[in-house]
Amino acid sequence: MTFFSYQHGRLCAENSDLSQLAHQYGTPLYVYSRAALEAHYRAFDEAFSGVAHQVCYAVKANSNLAVLNVLARLGAGFDIVSGGELARVLAAGGDASKVVFSGLGKQDAEIATALEAGIACFNVESAAELERIHRVAVSLGKQAPVSLRVNPDVDAQTHPYISTGLKENKFGIAIDEALAVYQHAASLSGLNVIGIDCHIGSQLTSTTPFADALDRVLAMIDTLAQHGIVIEHLDIGGGLGVRYRDETPPTPAEYAQALLGKLQGRTLTVYLEPGRAIAANAGILLTKVEFLKPTNYKNFAIIDAAMNDLIRPSLYGAWMDIIPVQPHTDIDKQRYDVVGAVCETGDFLGKDRDLALRAGDLLAVCGAGAYGFVMSSNYNTRGRAAEIMVDGDKSYVIRRRETIADLLALESVLP
Ligand code: LLP
Numbered sequence: 440m441t442f443f444s445y446q447h448g449r450l451c452a453e454n455s456d457l458s459q460l461a462h463q464y465g466t467p468l469y470v471y472s473r474a475a476l477e478a479h480y481r482a483f484d485e486a487f488s489g490v491a492h493q494v495c496y497a498v499k500a501n502s503n504l505a506v507l508n509v510l511a512r513l514g515a516g517f518d519i520v521s522g523g524e525l526a527r528v529l530a531a532g533g534d535a536s537k538v539v540f541s542g543l544g545k546q547d548a549e550i551a552t553a554l555e556a557g558i559a560c561f562n563v564e565s566a567a568e569l570e571r572i573h574r575v576a577v578s579l580g581k582q583a584p585v586s587l588r589v590n591p592d593v594d595a596q597t598h599p600y601i602s603t604g605l606k607e608n609k610f611g612i613a614i615d616e617a618l619a620v621y622q623h624a625a626s627l628s629g630l631n632v633i634g635i636d637c638h639i640g641s642q643l644t645s646t647t648p649f650a651d652a653l654d655r656v657l658a659m660i661d662t663l664a665q666h667g668i669v670i671e672h673l674d675i676g677g678g679l680g681v682r683y684r685d686e687t688p689p690t691p692a693e694y695a696q697a698l699l700g701k702l703q704g705r706t707l708t709v710y711l712e713p714g715r716a717i718a719a720n721a722g723i724l725l726t727k728v729e730f731l732k733p734t735n736y737k738n739f740a741i742i743d744a745a746m747n748d749l750i751r752p753s754l755y756g757a758w759m760d761i762i763p764v765q766p767h768t769d770i771d772k773q774r775y776d777v778v779g780a781v782c783e784t785g786d787f788l789g790k791d792r793d794l795a796l797r798a799g800d801l802l803a804v805c806g807a808g809a810y811g812f813v814m815s816s817n818y819n820t821r822g823r824a825a826e827i828m829v830d831g832d833k834s835y836v837i838r839r840r841e842t843i844a845d846l847l848a849l850e851s852v853l854p
Contacts, residue, residue, distance in 0.1 A: 442475035443723055443803070450764045450803055452723070454832040457764045461725055461801050465840060467744035467824040468725040469812050471501075474830070475721035476509050476808075483713055484513070486695035490702060490709050493559075495539050497677045497714030498524040500809040505828050505837035506718065507531035516559065518677070518712035522549035525556060535559075539674060539710060541588065541638070543568075543609060550575045550583070560584045560710075562636040562674065564611055566620050569630065576629035586634030586674055587621060589614045591655040595640030595648045595678065598755050602640040611637065614655055621668050632668060634710070635660060638676025641715060644688040646697035649675070653701055660707075673702075674710035681719045683806045684758050691716065715809040722808020724749050724824070725764070726788075728800045729780070738775045740796055745779020746786040747818040749804060749811050753785045761789045764801035771795060777802070781819050812838075817846055 443452055450457045452470050460470060483494045495516035498507065502524060507517070508531040516537030517528045528538060535556040540549075543564045550572055553561070563569050563585050576583040590611030595602045603610040612620050624632050639652050653675065660670045675698065680688035689697070691713075702709070726744035733739075751757035761777055775796065777789040788804055815823050822841030827834050 442472040442478075442721065443805070445766075448765065450762065452829040455829045455834050457723075457725055457803060458801055460827065460829075460834055461727065461764070463834075464825055464827055464836065466725050466727045466801065467742075467748050469722055469807065469824055469826040470725055470834075471503075471506065471718075471722040471808055471826065471828045471837075473509055473828055476506060476717060477513060479717040479721060480510055480513050480515060482691040483711060483717070486691040487699070487709060487711065489699060491707075492709040492711065493537055495537065495674075495710055495712050496717055497712045498528060499813060500714030501718040501722070501811070502527050502813055503826055503837050504531045505835070507533055509828075510717070516710070518714075522546070522552050525549070525553055525558070529556065539586075539636075539712070541636070541712070545571070547571065547575055551579060554579055554581050554583055558584075560586050560634055560672070560674075562586050562588045563624075564588050566612070566623065569620065569624050569627070573627040573629035581629070582631045583629060584631050584633050585624060586636040586672070587612050587617055587624065588636040588638065589617045589656060589659060591637055591639065591652040593639050593648050593652045593655070595643050596645065597640045597642050597680075600755055603638055614659060617659055618662055618666065621663055622666065625668055633670070634672040634674055635663075635670050636674035636676065636710075638712065639678060641678050642680040643678045644680040644686045646689050646694055649678070649694065650697050650701070653698055657701060657705075660705075670707065672708040672710055674712065677712035677714050677716075679713055679716040681716055681806060681809075683719075684760065688716075717809075719806045719809035722806075722811060724804040724807040724811060726802050726804065728796055728798055728802065731775075731796060731798055738773050740775040740777045740794065740802075742777060742779060742788065742802060744788065744804070744824070745781040745819075745821065746783065746788075747781060747816045747821050748779070748824050749788060749807055750814050750816075751810060752788050753783075754814075759789065759807065760805040761792055761794070762803050762805060763794065763796075764803055767795040767797070767800075770797070781821070817841075820846055822846060
């Protein structure tokens, strides 16, 4: 986390002191580093510079308009999974012609809007979806560019909830059925078959599953060629992991190296859909300790963030580092469960953490830039946290804190 570091005993985001930011904007607060987002994006772009490629940032990881805008300015494309995400990309100045549309349940209106916007490709996940895209395209007098997302049946060796490339998963078209579906797609006038796609899971910490999946997809491309179906682009999905604790995921350069050798002699444009590896370590969640609560069994540090702000620990048992903004030197560490105020035993951000704490201290939950704010909710009628972006020694509100009035605004009582 080089963009978040201690300077003179205080944790900073780039050159901004996080305790100052907490004072200025309140907590809980998501803080992102522009420089980190840019560095992480460029690492992918440079790693694949030897081939024709397009990095399509997976919007679901962090869809704040400012985040999308920072990446759009660098030339990023985007991987979207809903009409809402397309609207965000366009509002953030993203280029529709660099957008790929993934996801299992695309609706007619979403398909129509994406066709009108002129996206690069639909990543199609079932034969039924293919028929729907064909029908909508014909009704608009258009041809939809499509890839089939094939399911290569490869074990991504990650958490079962975020593993997507096994035959028992709901995603993609089984690779042994793909030829028939491709042949059908090629016969439909509303479709232009241009690509192949696969995404096998998230938070992968080894290149082996990616390489195995690529072998299977390349064999599929050769089979398709034998049947007269020419594939122009290969979308290798996202999924590259990050370090939350002691993982040693490949760097984007190592990831590229493991894959690019297999592509020699082919004229394929490579699309990639990284989300987490760009956003996770570009953000932290800043939170304040409200109370310390020692009991006979455990010590609890009750903080002002909770599972509604950051659900990864509760949902996946994910371990995310929790570090002090201003470490104490005059008190000893004790073992704490760091918990929120939500009425669920599953509401914790960290368990058994050794921390030297006083009430009122600020803590940073690390690696919170991806699948953090985007998965937050209003459970317990808690307004969602504000988001800010740091750019050197400047900081900008990129989403204001929700008020109680915001939460009530969409509801009404019976007459
Ligand atoms: N492409 C597709 C089709 C995806 O489904 C995903 C993530 C990505 C790209 C980006 O994957 P990434 O590079 O971020 O690993 N909420 C979970 C992660 C869910 C990932 C879903 N799909 C978590 O917090 O760990």
